[in-house]
Amino acid sequence: MEGPLSAVPGTGSGLHGSRCADCAVATYPAGPACPRCGRPAEPIVLSDTGTLWTWTVQRYAPKSPPYLPPAAGFVPFTVGYVELPEGVRVLVTLDILPEDVEIGMPVTITAGDGVPRAGGVAV
């Protein structure tokens, strides 16, 4: 099913974003108008590689609902914001262990059927 968070078809893992034609502000998910100047925004496909701007670890199980824990039960997970070349920092869940995560590290984003996920870039 295609939703506002799913990948742009034919682009591999690209996220649906938008960009203002006037002030170049990029957003995610895509929106009809620029949040800065209010003018119409155009859809764009965002880059899938960026750097980690900040992060934390969710050490306790969030309230259910709305949280849907994995079938095997809750385990702490990492979340963060990834800064992309388009000039937007995207909130993601990270497939990186708490002991390995670091501000500034390169990461690759993939769109799925939920919130974007990002993992470390293979060296």
Place this chain on the structure above:
Amino acid sequence: MSSEDVLVCGAGITAFARTEASGRHLAVQAVRAALADAGLPWTRVRAAYGGSDAAGNADTLVAELGLTGVPFTNVRNGCATGGSALVSAVNAIRSGAADVALAVGFDKHPRGAFDPRPADWGLDEAYGRDGLMVTTQFFAMKIQRYMHDHGISARTLALVAEKAYGNGVLTPHAWRRKPLDADEILASGMVNDPLTRYMFCSPGQGAVALILCSRAAAREIGGTPVTLRAAVVRTRRFGSFEVFSPWVPPGQPTSVSTDAAQCAFEEAGLGPRDIDVCQLQDTESGAEVMHMAECGFCEHGEQESLIPFGATGIGGSLPVNTDGGCIANGEPIGASGLRQVHEVVQQLRGRAGERQVPGDPSTGFTHVYGAPGVSACTVLTR
């Protein structure tokens, strides 16, 4: 900007500890305490403003206070509920519409973390399903980046909480009144890195009421009034980093706290260096650290050479959160902003008891910050 001085002539507060009392009951108690403090009967109040986030409508308090016909306006503005009620009461006095006005804030929340729904924030349900509708994650990610950029240590975060619990011990109405040291706070279990369990405040309960008067009305009743030089509320501008944001713009984030603080200082004709005692939003330790700089009290990073040396303690050069702040008092959303004003009023009147700032403080500042990017600040002088 003011054509008419606004004075705080009465201040009332309830205990912030968990009890069986309803939020409305607490609010009535706070209003009666504020009236008694001012030496005025309820019939003398000409305009009233108040609210809670989760404990009912303020205007229903007239059933207990007395059906005098007073215009009573409900305010519901998240963390700025108290601040917005206060601004409205100030405007009623400045405009001449009332010479005695009430501002009341109260709340009572269920135990545990707040429970927001994605749809209420305009977000896809996936953010809830995937475990991202958690306010504490935001606070953690903001201070994580701040520590990276400005060299703040985890121990400094622990020292902020240690001070809060220490001041709570000295504050009769505080909820947390047991001292905790930095080592215990660091070892209390990570909640969202780098923030541990005892670095956070918890949703709680409490009520605060303030009686504001015009100069003429204050003269009639005597007492020790404190002048409210500025009360402002601001919302975020583009570029800020807020809770539950699927994305944020690049660059150094803008701060609604900076905007509100600057506006309050301009209105008061004073600056951060003139302030003797201040109350800053401390949802968790990191917030107090960042708000010191965002409100103009120090440079970014300078906290690391202030906090570990006691500068923000009651006897320090800039006492911050002398009543233990949200960390020791909990966070009843509707009440917190007015609790801060109540505390500064007590400090400036020299009535803060064991937690009194030495040296006869004559100026104070309060600051609230909350979702989704709102801040309320005040400046008070004796």
